[in-house]
Amino acid sequence: MRNSGSTTFERRSYNLNLAGLRRGLASLFARPVRLLGTLAAALLVMIGASRASADEVTRWNQAATDASTVADTNSLTESCVFSILHVAIHDAVNAVESRYEPYLPGTSPAPGASVDAAIASAAHATLIVLLPKSKVSFDAALEETLRTISDDTRKAAGVKLGRAVAAAILAARENDGENRTVQYTPGTKPGEYCPTPPDFAPAFNAHWGSVTPFVLKSSAQFRSADPPPVNSLRALAEIEEVKAIGGSKSVMRTAEQSEIARYWYESSPRGWNRIAREVLAARHFDVWENARLFALVNLAMADGYIANFESKYHYNYWRPVTVIRQSGDSEWLSYLPTPPVPDYPSGHAVEGSAVATVMARFFNTDFISFSMTSGAPYPGITRKFWSFSEAARENAASRILNGIHFSTAVSAGYIQGERIGEWVFEHALRPTKPGPAIAASPVSEKAAH
Numbered sequence: 533m534r535n536s537g538s539t540t541f542e543r544r545s546y547n548l549n550l551a552g553l554r555r556g557l558a559s560l561f562a563r564p565v566r567l568l569g570t571l572a573a574a575l576l577v578m579i580g581a582s583r584a585s586a587d588e589v590t591r592w593n594q595a596a597t598d599a600s601t602v603a604d605t606n607s608l609t610e611s612c613v614f615s616i617l618h619v620a621i622h623d624a625v626n627a628v629e630s631r632y633e634p635y636l637p638g639t640s641p642a643p644g645a646s647v648d649a650a651i652a653s654a655a656h657a658t659l660i661v662l663l664p665k666s667k668v669s670f671d672a673a674l675e676e677t678l679r680t681i682s683d684d685t686r687k688a689a690g691v692k693l694g695r696a697v698a699a700a701i702l703a704a705r706e707n708d709g710e711n712r713t714v715q716y717t718p719g720t721k722p723g724e725y726c727p728t729p730p731d732f733a734p735a736f737n738a739h740w741g742s743v744t745p746f747v748l749k750s751s752a753q754f755r756s757a758d759p760p761p762v763n764s765l766r767a768l769a770e771i772e773e774v775k776a777i778g779g780s781k782s783v784m785r786t787a788e789q790s791e792i793a794r795y796w797y798e799s800s801p802r803g804w805n806r807i808a809r810e811v812l813a814a815r816h817f818d819v820w821e822n823a824r825l826f827a828l829v830n831l832a833m834a835d836g837y838i839a840n841f842e843s844k845y846h847y848n849y850w851r852p853v854t855v856i857r858q859s860g861d862s863e864w865l866s867y868l869p870t871p872p873v874p875d876y877p878s879g880h881a882v883e884g885s886a887v888a889t890v891m892a893r894f895f896n897t898d899f900i901s902f903s904m905t906s907g908a909p910y911p912g913i914t915r916k917f918w919s920f921s922e923a924a925r926e927n928a929a930s931r932i933l934n935g936i937h938f939s940t941a942v943s944a945g946y947i948q949g950e951r952i953g954e955w956v957f958e959h960a961l962r963p964t965k966p967g968p969a970i971a972a973s974p975v976s977e978k979a980a981h
Contacts, residue, residue: 602665625819631963
């Protein structure tokens with residue numbers, strides 16, 4: 533790769549090609565060998581069941597992602613949909629056998645229930661409410677799973693359990709404030725957000741910072757520090773940076789940088805759930821681990837958006853296109869469309885950093901290699917990464933390359949995301965008993981290369 537330039541964050545320096553980080557460190561981390569039992573026959577049964585159920589978790593994640601894409605669900609709503617889905621799945625499997633704390637207390641244990649039936653029923657019951665246009669597809673997916681379970685007693689118990697946990701989490705989020713509206717008045721002073729060209733759409737979801745968080749104590753718990761004053765040297769330098777590299781007609785942005793900008797432009801929940809699926813596909817984790825990882829990833833993203841929008845509308849900071857046009861370049865446009873929300877801090881940076889932090893904690897290492905192919909609106913671009921943080925930093929930097937954020941917004945977003953990811957991992961879905969840290973297996977690491 534070419535050396536494409538660098539963006540400096542408050543805590544670290546990030547170079548877009550990140551050649552120095554690509555050392556293949558993932559192979560140094562090995563998953564501890566676990567004692568699974570003494571009877572060979574029982575061992576085979578346990579492994580087979582865990583793998584099937586783990587695949588069931590991923591299958592419903594894919595089904596939800598596909599349905600959300602078809603419905604063109606916005607990223608904020610999507611993050612809540614995926615969180616509710618995966619909290620229900622997590623609580624269902626841990627009611628069959630308790631390994632991790634449930635998200636909601638009070639679910640009755642169901643040790644004899646079918647794990648796959650519980651997963652499918654929990655997923656189905658949440659998704660037909662949250663994404664009703666795809667009910668026919670969800671019905672078919674549920675029936676497909678239930679047909680494979682021969683024990684009618686265990687199947688019925690799993691269905692009952694799944695429906696119960698789904699009803700509980702849906703009820704808990706019923707009055708979370710997602711559907712409230714607030715009156716928003718655009719700014720008129722220098723530094724204040726106002727609708728941006730070319731369509732000048734009204735501000736989007738100004739109320740989202742008042743939605744009840746899933747794990748955080750409050751949406752303002754990790755509010756970002758103040759952005760730079762509009763006439764400060766730093767702010768003026770960042771205006772010139774975005775103007776030069778982020779414009780629709782920029783001659784400084786390289787082909788690779790333009791690709792990076794397009795690659796990361798899609799919905800964060802869709803992209804980062806795809807990354808989670810890619811990472812898990814190469815590893816031999818059981819249903820409890822898969823269910824927990826998807827739940828933690830999506831809880832971090834849901835709370836990431838809630839906290840981010842609290843900061844965004846608290847500071848109400850203008851977008852690059854506004855100040856660049858007011859400074860004399862009246863025809864300037866960002867390389868990719870500017871979302872109709874305030875600049876500071878970057879929501880995309882928050883989402884990527886929060887997920888990378890959760891996944892590094894989950895695997896007990898940041899250095900897990902993976903590749904991912906982008907989805908809409910710029911599908912088919914494949915990039916490879918040597919660590920979660922490498923991907924998250926490239927994701928964050930892409931917002932400068934496509935001309936929609938100042939670098940301080942990106943830096944603040946990354947820091948806010950780290951704090952949210954750490955908090956979610958430390959306070960949600962914790963092990964019920966201390967155990968060995970999860971890490972990538974040697975076999976799966978070889979497969980990743």
